[in-house]
Amino acid sequence: MRFSFVFLALLPVAATADPLFVNRSGDLGITHEYVGAWEYFVGGGVATFDCDGDLLPELFVAGGEEPAKLFRNQSALDGKVSFVENTPEELGLTGVTGAYPLDINSDGYLDLFVMRVGENRIILGGKNCAFHDASEALNLSTAQRWTTAFSATWEGDNIRPTLAIGNYVNRHDPAGPFEACDTNVLLRPQGSKYDASIALEPAFCPLSMLFSDWGRNGRQDLRVSNDRHYYVRDGSEQIWAMEETPRPFDTDDGWQNFSIWGMGIASRDLNGDGLPEIFLTSMGDQKMQVLDATRGGPSFVDATFDRGTTAHRPYLGGDGRPSTGWHVEFGDVDNDGLDDVFIAKGNVDQMMGSAMDDPNNLLMQNSDGNFTEKGDIAGIASLVRSRGGALVDLNLDGRLDLVVVNRRAPMEIYENMTEAGNWLLLDIHQEGINPNAVGAWVEIVGDDSPRYREITVGGGHASGSATLLHFGLGEVSDVKIRVVWPDGVVSGWLGADANQVLHISRDGSKLVGISVR
Secondary structure (H helix, E strand, C coil), rough: CCCCCCCCCCCCHHCCCCCEECCCCHHHHCCCCEECHHHHHHCEEEEEEECCCCCEEEEEEEEECCCEEEEECCHHHHHHHEEECCCCHCCCCCEEEEEECCCCCCCCCCEEEEEEEEEEEEEEEEEHHHHHEEECCCCCCCEEEEEEEEEEECCCCCCEEEEEEEEEEECCCCCCCCCCCCCCCEEEECCEEEEEEEEECCCCEEEEEEEEECCCCCCCCEEEEEEEEHHHCCCCCEEEEEECCCEEEHHCCCCCCCEECCCCCEEEECCCCCEEEEEECCCCEEEEECCCCCCCCCEEEEHHHHHHCCCCCCCCCCCCCEEEEEEEEECCCCCCCCCCEEEECCCCCCCCCCCCCCEEEEEEEEECCEEEECCHHCCCCCCCEEEEEEECCCCCCCCCCCEEECCCCCEEEEEEECCCCCCEEEEHHHHHHHCCCCCEEEEEECCEEEEECCCCCCCCEEEEECCCCEEEEEEEEEEEEEEEECCCCECCCEEHHHHHHEEEEEEECEEEEECCC
C-alpha cells in the first residue's frame, strides 16, 4: 500500500520574483581551493560561525592538502558582502576535510571540531577570534584516521557534548579500499574529558551524520548516511538509538533498510506538523523522505518523485549522465515562508559514469509543497566540482547568502539579491551548560501557520553552521515565538515584529527578547 502524505500549506507567501545571487568572490580576490589526492575526493567543507561577537559569520574553509583558512567577515550591516583572509596559526592546518562549530566548554565562545585525514582536532575559541588547541587537554584520540562525518548533542546532565565521529575507508587495510570501511566512534564525556569511546559497528563508510529528534520523542538519535561505493554490499543507511548502549534501529523498530551512495543529510520540518522531513544526497537521484507517523518508530517513506526533488541529472551544460550530490541544506531563499533546497554537485574526480558538467541545484518550494529548479535563473549553477557549502545570512540583511567550496577550483561567495519577503533572525541562548541550546525546538506562529526548527550540530557534507536561525515570513509582519528547551521545558509565548535580529534568552520558562539592530 502506497503511503500518501498531506502537505499542510504554510500561508505566508509574498515573494514572487525569481531568486537572484551575485558572485562576490572575484571582487574579493578569494581564490581558496580544496585540493589533494584520493583522500580529498570527499570532504571540502566550510564552518560558518561568529568568532568576534559582531553576529556576522566567519568562514573556516577546508583546504585538503593545502592549509585551511579563516575568512573574517567585514560586511557592513545591510551592505555588500565582504571578507578578508585572516588565519591564525592554530587554524592553518593541512589535511582538513571539514569542520563543525559548537560550544564544547560552554564558555560563550564557539569552538571547532576539525575533521582531518590524520588526527582530528578540537580547537577552542576565545575573544576576538583567538583559538587554542585543546585536543590533548580533552583527551581526544590521536588515531590517524580519515574522518568525513561528525555530529554532536548534549545528553542528560553532561557538561560536555556527546561527539559522533564518522571514519571513511581504513587506508591501512591491505585488502582495501573496497569493503574496508573504518570504525565509527561515539565519545561520551566522563566529566570534563573524553576518557572512553564506543565503537559504532557495523560501520559503512559515512559521509554525513546528524543527531536529530526525528520523531519528537525528546531524544536526539544519530542518523548516518553511508557511501555504497566503498561498502559495496551488506551495508545500508542507519539510525542509531541513543540508549545507554547505542544500537542501530532495525526492522523490528520500523526502520526500513536501504542503500545509497550517501553523501549529505539535511533535516527540516517543511509542512508545519512538527516532524522533520529528511533530504539525502547521493550519486544519482537524491532522496526526500517523510516520516510515516502511523507506523511507529523511524519509518520513513520516499517522497522524492512526488515532490520533484530527484535532481538526478544536470539541468544544463549538456551532460546527461547521472549527477553527484554532496552538501545539502534547507533555507528560505526568497523569504516566502517556504523552505527551499540547495545541493552542491560535482564529479568525484574523473568518474566516467557520472556527469562532469554538473551544476549546483537550487530547488525552490512552491505553495503546493513541490519544488522547481531555479539554479540557472538564480545564477548559482556553477559547473566546477562543488563539495561543501552553507546557506547563511552573511550581512544580516534578512536574506540567505550562499557559500560553496569547490575541489580544484576557487570557492564561491554569493550574495542574495532576491526581492524577498519579511524575515526574522534569532539568536537563541540559555545560561550554563549548552548555551546554544542544541537539541531545542523553536516554534514560530504567524497567521496560524506554524514553523518548527530543531537546533542541531552536524549534517550537510563536512560543513557545519552555528549561526542565527533564519525564518522567512512572507507577508507576515508579527509573530509569536516559543522554545522547547533541551531539558523539555516549554517556554511561554513571546511576541515579535518581523525584519529584525532578535536575541532570545531563557529566564526559567519565559523568553526575553532583545532587538540587536
